[in-house]
Amino acid sequence: MMRLPLWILGALLLGGIVHLSTVLAMPEAATQDAYSRLERLSPVNTVVQLPAPSAQNTTMPFMDPAFAVAICRYDLSTGALKLRAPLSQAYTAITFYTRNSVAYYAINDRAAGRRAIELDLMTPEQHAQMPEEGDVTAADRLIIESPTRHGLIVLRALAPEPGLMAMARRALAGAQCRIEPVPAQ
């Protein structure tokens, strides 16, 4: 019985390891995370508008009901992604998430400073393979590196008043994302 404290100490240490590994494994094991929920609703590499959240039905918890939301679930395996989103009159923001819901980049209409946000999304390898010629055009082009091949782009347009929701939805309806196949070399 003298050994009981030792056994308990061992259990505590082992419990700590179990705790840390389960916390780290949860994002990989989750079946109800945002990407899995949206996988059922949207084809890959296409902009899809989400239904407005209501008391009965919400795609994800804690969605802001003042926004019209569209998503583009992307897969960069076959090439880089081109995204084009017209700005609504009030406030538009685009946020990029990895497969595991980590927001790695966000841009809003003021930062974009034009009538539309246009950008290229690619993996670091695809970026490295890009030809060097375009220094002039590069300044004009916004290139974002995705840390993962799969992920989510979430486009959100604010309806400052409920009556402006149709305007916000119309603005998002013009958004496009599509894959540019890698040119054969």
Place this chain on the structure above:
Amino acid sequence: MRLFFGSCLTLILAAAIGLGATWLMVTRGIAFGSLTIGAWTAWPKSGSVDIDPYARAAIARTGELPIGTGDGVAFYARTDDSGNVFDGRCTFTIGGMTPAARYWTLTLYDAQGRLVANTLDRHGFTSAEIVREKDGRIAINVGPRAQPGNWLPSGGTEEFVLVWRLYDTPIGVASLTTKEGPMPKVVRKGCL
């Protein structure tokens, strides 16, 4: 024999401790780097690649998408300024100056992050539609019964959460220290 029982006890205890601690941390929404102003708490790092493992696990479980740092910051409140838990049967007032942001929205959810049904179909306010006092202050009444002014119906739900989202704001982006905007005060007025 003693060795066998000892190892069994250790393994069972280890599993219980480890899984229990994970469950507690993830369901309680504990994350590091929080910014608390009055009743309101935000986790600005959750909207960036610096998100900590606990917040990542919690988000994976609930299925929400954190607001990106370049977009804005979300402040959550589950109690009023003196620590009274938000109860849909009580009336709370939110008043004062609002922090610097291009737009903000205030939304009422139940504890699971769903909107709460009500006859007005109102789930929150935006900075553009709110009626302000002469000095620019705001006053919002959150409660089950209709009230004059800015009324946010809580639908009599048992427990609710208020989320104040600031869009295009300097708060929480530049630093975690006291770039504190004046967040509105939350006070309980009475219960049914």
